[in-house]
Amino acid sequence: MVSSHIEVPVFYPTYDEFKDFSAFISSIEARHAHKIGLAKIVPPKEWIACKTGYKQKRIDEKVVENPIKQEVHGKDGVYSVFNIQQPSIKLSSFQKLSASNRYAAPKAISNDLEKLEKKYWQSLTSNAPIYGADVSGSFTDENQTIWNVRNLGTILDDLVSESGTKIQGVNTPYLYFGMWKASFAWHTEDMDLYSINYLHFGAPKQWYVIPPSHGRKFEQYASSRFASLARRCPAFLRHKMTIISPALLTKESIPYGKMTQYENEFMITFPYGYHAGFNYGFNCAESTNFALERWIEYGKHSTKCTCRDDMVKISMDQFVYKYQPECYEDWCRGVNLTPHPEDIQLSKINKPVLSNSLIKKRLLTNQNSNKSDLESSPTTNDQIQYYHHEHIADERYACIFRNLAKFDKQKHLKTYQCTIPLIRAALYRAQFKMNKNQKKNSTKLLCLTAAVITKLSFSYSSAYSPIYFNGLKQSGKYRENILNGLWNYQLLNHKSEQKHFIPIMKIILMNYFNVQCVI
Known part of the structure; x- marks a missing residue:
């Protein structure tokens, strides 16, 4: 049986190392961080996201638009989460709600994250939490030029500069307001992009990750446990409704890593790295997607959900034209001769390997x-x-x-x-x-x-x-x-x-x- 736990790397860059976002991400990839699928970045003390602080006035003015009530159904480590839209609410009211007896973490173990994690998996289907997810906006100072989530300066910005395309939460920032047990189901990012998540304030956030090299195996296992969903939509994991416990991953010899994110810490997810998690209490995080050149091959092979109209779709044409000009003519003809980056077996032998992705x-x-x-x-x-x-x-x-x-x-x-x-x-x-x-x-x-x-x-x-x-x-x-x-x-x-x-x-x-x- 494969070991259930792999170590998620943590990096402590100096201020000089921190200044160039893309260069730093490339440097940690040179140290194989992307093979884990997740990394924590602790910024240097000189870097401050919001110099004015998170004063009560700022919280009072913010509105959490259409939060979702997360009804979870299932048993024995396999669950489906159904998001029920709720009326918009002021952030100050959301904060009070999260501290109420109904929604707060058990007081007796509120300071013991290990016990809280066990409690989460034991009580997942009870007391549905409210999650303020996908709220447009940013709490990072506009004049912050380093690691500003709203302007990371990666090749994903080409969508705006060259085609004027803005996709909410993909190349613009989203805020996430959590409470105890508010969860994010197993998924990879839209188009298998990178993502960045900064925790502005509040309770910690728990993360789980499956290395990209085991993504195929996880997809096969998830499809076997959610067979009807897989038949209706081969890319059903894009729906972000599937929760599978780490204990089952261990049983199926699917390695995973886990990491707790605290205030003033960044989490980076890498292309095709399946991740999931939950919040330990009231908190605020800011997130968006980004891309380096290494992502392009993942984007070309990313699975597409065909059963929903609101799924993110990005044309890869302009990225191939700009960064892979030698492939552009074939790409326009619909020919893609390169394998999925994680199909290692395919790259080693001259024989096709069946892929879950609908390769173009x-x-x-x-x-x-x-x-x-x-x-x-x-x-x-x-x-x-x-x-x-x-x-x-x-x-x-x-x-x-x-x-x-x-x-x-x-x-x-x-x-x-x-x-x-x-x-x-x-x-x-x-x-x-x-x-x-x-x-x-x-x-x-x-x-x-x-x-x-x-x-x-x-x-x-x-x-x-x-x-x-x-x-x-x-x-x-x-x-x-x-x-x-x-x-x-x-x-x-x-x-x-x-x-x-x-x-x-x-x-x-x-x-x-x-x-x-x-x-």
Whole structure:
């Protein structure tokens, strides 16, 4: 079993080291801080965020807009948090509310953070706290030019300077007003960006982090515990509704680190570092996102939630154009030849590794090739499978499995011939993935996938050949999921791929069905 605890680094920069924000972050990355996913920065004594102090007048004037009541449901270390919007409230009233008997931490152990942490996990589903999250504003002095959360001077500022794009809480600051048990669920930042969090005043904040190198494993585990959510949205962790206890992470051999943040301390999260936590009492933190050049590859591969309209989406075009000009032409064509930075196995061997992220890939084209399509196409079953794993867009595979069923299993799904190889390859991809994972909870899907492959049939005598999926009774929910996914898939227009798939379809017909055909 992997050790449950990894050490989160703490840095104490001098004032000179502190002056250049981007350079300092790069320097701690040179010391491998990013491999943990989280770091604490204790600023030098010369640095002051708010020279006038946090006087009562300033607190009285601030309004906490639409705080959320956090209803938590679940048991045995697996929980879902539901945020119920509340009326806006003055910060002074919020402070009094957090100190009331209903919302305050137990007085008997209020000074013992270790006992409070245990109490948090024991009482997570009772006495729903109020959290003043995502409140636009800043408590940092405007004339503070060093480590000012509202102006960090990183490449994320290109969004404003070059395109005039402002995204609340991403390249502008948010304030967070916490109370006892107010929580933030497991998530990575929008677009897998960096984040900075400064605790202005109040009670400490507890952080948990999973190293980016174990992000894939955590996603797989979370998907197994929230299977229905994962089926509806592969990027469901973007919803920030999932709480999983550290004890379960230890049981699943997923390493994690934890760190307590106090007043006048910064926390930095790194790209693709899953983190979560809670507050020990009334406090105020200020946060935003930022980016260094190292982030660009993470941004290019970041998962996107497709089931909500309010999710942050940032076009990577301008970043690729400015910082990766040699890749820009391919990027515009939809070709991304680089692996996800955390897919270490993929970078070591010349073989594709299945990724949870919907990588923005498209078919490779070779305009200078004089060979015929068939001469350059794979000729064996293994080569065909490998070819599709390497070159077909991941989002096309995902669309087969991600929607809820709306159609009966006897519904005939009409599709073009040139999509048949893609459908078949997608099913083989699912089977390959299930074989690789070797998880008990994947057995049903593995059996179903095998059944689908054997029952896939079509007529090659017409340019518009219907596909029939009948008799799939092993698992209704997966069967219907596949059927509905196929139904939605055939509605998509993939003209750019038709020319490429026709010769591949010929090979598949000859290999899998022993059929000679002319298309």
